[in-house]
Amino acid sequence: MLEIVSHGDVAQLQMRSWRTRAAGYQVSAYFARGVLIDTGFAGAAPALDGWLRNARRTFLHGSADGLQAAVLTHAHEDHSGNAGLLQERGVPVWIAPVTRQAFAELGAIPWYRRFTWGSPIPLAPDAGRQASGAVELPPGMEVIHAPGHAPDHHVVWDNETGTLFSGDLFLGVRVKVAHHSEAPRALVASLRRLAALDPARMFDAHRGSVPTPAAALRAKADWLEETIAEIERRAAAGESARSIRDSVLGREPAEYYVSFNEYSKLQLVQTILATRVAGGA
């Protein structure tokens, strides 16, 4: 359920349940320099609460490594599912205003995602008092807006240790499925901007530690840029979205059927075509 993987000064809190295993998913939160980056999914609440009790005790005993704050990279329920629990336990949670807005706009979570991740504990009603400015991060650690995967997506950059906590920025080089809320062109820009930081380490919420981070981020940006260009070329030549999907991305994976096309290759093609700049190439 909750497995702690040590990466030296960074602890990876790997969360999965039989439900997430059945769907092929797991997600990790990371703990570094007193800050918890993301909170996992609601179904992991009992296990995370056990870990929190320990982390808080360490903090109360004055250790600099104790839990002092949490940061949400974005509103998706596998990252934000226990933000309410953390607040209940008195841990200040950094939540970007755009993420608060996303919570309001997300509305009801589709049943297959509720089944996989569990129903999130609602944010504390006094969440407004825990606005981003009220949460102090250690010197050298900052939150950077990195939209693409979602409009509210952020990463945590620790300049002191050269570590990038990338949330769902990376996920893999060739991610051929998308959700309609994704913005592939914005993602390319975010990937390049963060690659330029030349991180020594990168921790992905689903992939764990990613070797050669800058090269991985650039490879993904390159692949996505080439894919966007190819899709645009074919669309300009009059090819249909389905035909483009078949020739550029291939057959749909299992998620297509599980999510009723919420996540699909066709959706990636349609999102790219729907957001073409008028008159642009």
Ligand SMILES: [Zn+2]
């Ligand atoms: Zn996400």
